[in-house]
Every structure is written in structure tokens, then in C-alpha cells.
Amino acid sequence: MRATLDGDVVRAAGDARQRFHDARGYGRASGPDVTLARVEAAHLLYRGDLDAVSGMDFRSFFCDSVASEAGFAARFLVYADLRERGFYLAPAREGWPGSDERGARADGADEGNGSRDAGVDADILVFERGEKPGGPVAHRVRVVGEREELATGDLADCTLAVVDEESEVSYFACAAGGGFDGRTEYDLPDGLDADLLDDRVVCWSPPPALYERAFYGQPVSGRDDADVDALQLSLVEAADLAARGAVDLDADAVVERGRTVEGERFDRRLSVYRELRDRGVVPKTGYKFGADFRTYDAVESVAELPHSERLVRVVEPDHRFHPRELALDVRLAGGVRKRMVFALAGDDTNDYLTVERLTP
Amino acid sequence: MRATLDGDVVRAAGDARQRFHDARGYGRASGPDVTLARVEAAHLLYRGDLDAVSGMDFRSFFCDSVASEAGFAARFLVYADLRERGFYLAPAREGWPGSDERGARADGADEGNGSRDAGVDADILVFERGEKPGGPVAHRVRVVGEREELATGDLADCTLAVVDEESEVSYFACAAGGGFDGRTEYDLPDGLDADLLDDRVVCWSPPPALYERAFYGQPVSGRDDADVDALQLSLVEAADLAARGAVDLDADAVVERGRTVEGERFDRRLSVYRELRDRGVVPKTGYKFGADFRTYDAVESVAELPHSERLVRVVEPDHRFHPRELALDVRLAGGVRKRMVFALAGDDTNDYLTVERLTP
Numbered sequence: 001m002r003a004t005l006d007g008d009v010v011r012a013a014g015d016a017r018q019r020f021h022d023a024r025g026y027g028r029a030s031g032p033d034v035t036l037a038r039v040e041a042a043h044l045l046y047r048g049d050l051d052a053v054s055g056m057d058f059r060s061f062f063c064d065s066v067a068s069e070a071g072f073a074a075r076f077l078v079y080a081d082l083r084e085r086g087f088y089l090a091p092a093r094e095g096w097p098g099s100d101e102r103g104a105r106a107d108g109a110d111e112g113n114g115s116r117d118a119g120v121d122a123d124i125l126v127f128e129r130g131e132k133p134g135g136p137v138a139h140r141v142r143v144v145g146e147r148e149e150l151a152t153g154d155l156a157d158c159t160l161a162v163v164d165e166e167s168e169v170s171y172f173a174c175a176a177g178g179g180f181d182g183r184t185e186y187d188l189p190d191g192l193d194a195d196l197l198d199d200r201v202v203c204w205s206p207p208p209a210l211y212e213r214a215f216y217g218q219p220v221s222g223r224d225d226a227d228v229d230a231l232q233l234s235l236v237e238a239a240d241l242a243a244r245g246a247v248d249l250d251a252d253a254v255v256e257r258g259r260t261v262e263g264e265r266f267d268r269r270l271s272v273y274r275e276l277r278d279r280g281v282v283p284k285t286g287y288k289f290g291a292d293f294r295t296y297d298a299v300e301s302v303a304e305l306p307h308s309e310r311l312v313r314v315v316e317p318d319h320r321f322h323p324r325e326l327a328l329d330v331r332l333a334g335g336v337r338k339r340m341v342f343a344l345a346g347d348d349t350n351d352y353l354t355v356e357r358l359t360p
Numbered sequence: 361m362r363a364t365l366d367g368d369v370v371r372a373a374g375d376a377r378q379r380f381h382d383a384r385g386y387g388r389a390s391g392p393d394v395t396l397a398r399v400e401a402a403h404l405l406y407r408g409d410l411d412a413v414s415g416m417d418f419r420s421f422f423c424d425s426v427a428s429e430a431g432f433a434a435r436f437l438v439y440a441d442l443r444e445r446g447f448y449l450a451p452a453r454e455g456w457p458g459s460d461e462r463g464a465r466a467d468g469a470d471e472g473n474g475s476r477d478a479g480v481d482a483d484i485l486v487f488e489r490g491e492k493p494g495g496p497v498a499h500r501v502r503v504v505g506e507r508e509e510l511a512t513g514d515l516a517d518c519t520l521a522v523v524d525e526e527s528e529v530s531y532f533a534c535a536a537g538g539g540f541d542g543r544t545e546y547d548l549p550d551g552l553d554a555d556l557l558d559d560r561v562v563c564w565s566p567p568p569a570l571y572e573r574a575f576y577g578q579p580v581s582g583r584d585d586a587d588v589d590a591l592q593l594s595l596v597e598a599a600d601l602a603a604r605g606a607v608d609l610d611a612d613a614v615v616e617r618g619r620t621v622e623g624e625r626f627d628r629r630l631s632v633y634r635e636l637r638d639r640g641v642v643p644k645t646g647y648k649f650g651a652d653f654r655t656y657d658a659v660e661s662v663a664e665l666p667h668s669e670r671l672v673r674v675v676e677p678d679h680r681f682h683p684r685e686l687a688l689d690v691r692l693a694g695g696v697r698k699r700m701v702f703a704l705a706g707d708d709t710n711d712y713l714t715v716e717r718l719t720p
Binding site: 063146199325 | 406407408418419422423426431432433434440505506507522524525526527528530555557558559560562564577578580586587588590592594595596597621622644645647648649650651683684685687688689691692695696
């Protein structure tokens, strides 16, 4: 069988169409022949199904492809890994199976190097298990190296395949939204006596329900040996309660203190905190998990506190995600049976992004 | 009983010495009276053992102390938490129990506000369980708020008490050294054929022992369906092997590529990698754990790979640790039963620091 490199594709004739395309879902049919993307041809060489492409063996063709297509090595590793997992797949590329609907831009613009098309949001389409190329898509896979920083937009509704420096692949499912289902209800008191002390607030003789039902603060009086009835509040809790009139503190003064100790990050965190409270979700500190908040959808009482469902990290809307930080956050959340949610706190609205580990 | 604020201490007369000092280990004896640090007096007020200090109740005295001593609120919370755990403790302060040997500088210089003395490496001394003040010290506790960044020197051989924004306390044991016990032995081949491809290296037809015993790289041929005999190497692995003559690549060219894709961080990581290999430790990527490396003290063969004992994060010698990142790293390491080691990679030498969660 003859396979020839032609620009950024490989054309194979003879029984290639039947053997590679029809039987095993490689490439696109071109009349009696088959057209293969470089990654597909490399995989056929790697498996020994092709002996050479334009005289190049696997090593030569692989080196040539790395030199020709940005990110080829990582894309090849993910392609091979997914094939090995028993899926049919196709490069997300105009004319290849599955790409007509969404995989490529309508105008078909192409960078010409076979890497991700401009406007295309994936590198590889993985079809549902048992489905042939062109069938329902299970994963729209975006391939990145562990050193590539990712913009928020890169993470919306895709499966991220991160190739680490030792060529192992980790998969993450990224979905817009936080999945919150807030069902916590409570009434707040009015104008409680409180002191702004350094980087926290102490509220004196609060009604027990403020802690026990609404789950604000941490009681000083909860300690065994205390003779004092007081509730310690974090600055975000206090700023929220002050704005709602529940504690007798100037909300602006609390926010100002927050900015002093934390910078503008405080405003972002407060914005997310308030929105979650408005939605019936209870955010508490996520410090022990290295996050901004852990959250509870439904608190009936602190005495019967459920497991917190999510960890929330607050970032700027134009935050660049580093795959290593992503691995750390998502792994930790998974280890404590919580979902990892990134809150992209903007000036007017907050967006949420849920990221989970995935085994395709 | 009368207790009076006098500068930055509280003096109590009457039966205070017997009741507070002799029986319960508060303060320092001054003839028939007792001298209390603010944190001690506040704790006695908080428990109801003292009614007032110079006319101030707990609330007034606490607010006054927060205004007078930097970091007082956090220090008080840790003091109260440790007392509740049943320990005797003392402020690390000249003249207080336990501080003569190491707690205070010989010249007794004091910032005058009762906070940590210059040259003193702790805030609170915790005596071994069952031991009275002045007995053997179990923990030299340094108190920090979760927003305070820490220099490397702050973390050497102390117990760190981090007070989070909601006033919960987390403890970390910090110890110099990585605790490595490298016992891996192998021979390396000479001048193997390899290609530098993008941000990784592929070594062709390597001797099996390079992977199976020395645990370098990731075999392409390890995959079920491959027809290719090759070992993928990360750039640090390849730079190390090139410098040792095991692969036929210019070591400088590999390092240059590493710097291109990773910046000067590459040099720091390579320095730690090489040192660990020299010590018989096997470092592999820690990407899945969000770290630079996971390490194995003793690899006999990859077929019988032990559990990796440590996660290593490589930082600059003047790295500022943020308590939230510390919590994240240490929590994750604990969750996968590994120790968290920070490698402070300097120009000439690398220092190591082990941090673990601790329940006093």
C-alpha cells in the first residue's frame, strides 16, 4: 500500500479505504482512496499498519510532523491513548467525521498546519462508545501540554486532555456553571452589637440562630471553657451581614478593612459570597482545602450539618489557569468528595466553571 | 482579686499567684504576685476566672489588646485552642517559663508591644503533655493569619499555627530536610540514540533496564498496540541522562529547550532532579498531584514499584509561602499518604523543608 504526504495530509490508495477508513474509522474517504490527518497516519505507522509514508518510517514521520505542526507530539499521545481505550475518534477538522456541525468554522478557515482550526473548540472528537465516526460525540477533547496556560474560554464545556512532561495524559471534564442548588432558609436579626477587630469581627451576645441555622461565624462560646457569649465573623461574613443590616457596623468600613488586608481580591470574594448567600447556598471558609470557600446547598442546622458539596476558588475573569494548579485543585476536591468550582468574579456578574477528573 | 494593666503586662495580687501561676501555669511569679502577658490575662477573663483588668471586662480588654499588640487576636485564638487541648503553655517572651534558653535573645531586646521578640523564633511555647511550664517543650508555635506570607526562615523547625479567616486553627509541623533515604542502584548505558522533539525527547530502542530498573522515561512500547520500541523522556530526565553521557544529545541543547518552554524554573527543577538522582532517589513527575516530583527512595524494578513516599515542590530560596497554598499542598500530600517536601533550589545548593499537618 502506498501512502504519500501531500501538504498537511497523507493520501493512501489501494485497499486503504477499506482497511483503515471503513473497518477502523481512520481518515475521510476520497472516492476509492482515503485521506489521513498526520496524527492518523502516525498512529497507523506506530501500530505497524503502515510501513512508510513517502518513504518515512514512524520515527522520521513523527519527527517531521513535530517540526510541521505545533503541539503534534501531545496530540499524538492523546490520540493514541484514546484509541487504546477503544474509542473511534477523529481530528476536529473540516471535512473529517463529526466536524461539519460544530468542529470547524462555517467558512472553513484553517491555519494550514493541521493544528486546531481558528474558531474550533476542540482538537479531537471522541465518539460515544460503540459509535462509528460521525455518530454522537462523547467528548470534544482539547489537548494541552502541562506547561500551557489556559484562558477561561479554553475550558468551557470541553474535555481537557493534559499531557504531562512524562507523556502521561490526564483528562478533565469542564462544564459551565457551578451546579449549586441552594435550599438554605433563615431569617436574620437586626443591628447586632459587633466590633471590627483587626482582620475579623466579633459579634456580642448574638441570637443562637445566626450560627445554628444561618451558619454565620464561629462561636467563641462554643468552646468548652468559655464564659463569653460571642460569635467571631470573618470579614466577608461581616461585610455581608452589615450590608443586610444584621450587624451594627458600617458595611463600607468592613469592606475597606477587607481591602486593606487582602487587596481587591476581597471584593471578588465578597461578590461571590453574597451571590451564593442570595441563592440559598452557605459558603464557609475553604482554607483547610486551600480554597476560598466550601459550600453547603442546604443547611437545616449546624447540629446536623451535611457534607459540604463544593470547593470554590475565586479568580479574575481573565485568569490564566495553569494545568498544574488545575490538577492540584481538582485532585484535592476529588479526594474529599467535593466538586471543584472556579468562580470567575467579574465587575457585574460572576460566572462559574466546574472541573472534574474524568476517565474516558 | 485586683488585676491591673501595667504597660504591656497585667499584674495580679492577692491569691492570684497561687490560683493562676502555681496551680494552673499562667504568668511569671513576681514575689507574692503574678505578672501576666496580655494573652494570659485575656484567657483568664474569657474563662471567667478574672472579672476585670483595670476595670475592663473581656470585651474591653480584648479590644484594647487588639489595638495594642499586632496579631493579638490570632495569638489569643491559638492560646485558647492549645489550652483547651490540655497543655500548659507560655508566651515565648523573656522571663516567661521556657524562654530563657531559646525563647528570647540573650540581650533581651523587645519590640515593647508584647508581640514576638526580635530574634525569637516562636510566639507560644507548648510544654509536653503533663509537664508544667518550664519543663520540656513539645512545640515552639509560630502564629500566623492565613493572609500572612511566610519566608522560608519562618518555617524552619517550628510548629506553625495558621488562623484562618473564620478563626479556626490549623497546625503544621515544619522541619528542615527532606528525609530522603535513597537506596536505588542501577547502571546507565552509553550514548543512546535520541531525538529532541518539541518539549520532550524520544529515545529509540533503549536497553529495557533504563526504564525497568532506573525508571527513566515512559515506554512507547509499553502500550498494547504499539509496533515501536522507544522511550519517551521528559526534558529534565533527558538533560540528566545527556549530562551523564547516557543519551547521545547535547546536554546544553536540552537545557536550552527546557528554558525555552519553562523559563529559569527549568534550571531549578533540574538541579533538584540531579541531586536526588545522585542520592539514589528516583524523582518522577508529580503532575497528577500538582507537584514537581513524586519520589521513590528505593526502586528495585518498575514491575514491583513501591508507593512513592514524597511530593516535592521546587521553589526559589526566597520563595514566600502563602498559608493557603501550604494548606493545599500539605492536605493533598496527606490525602495520598505522602510527605510534602519543598525544595529551595539555590544557585549552589538546594535545601529541603518538610511540612506536615499536625494535631497537637
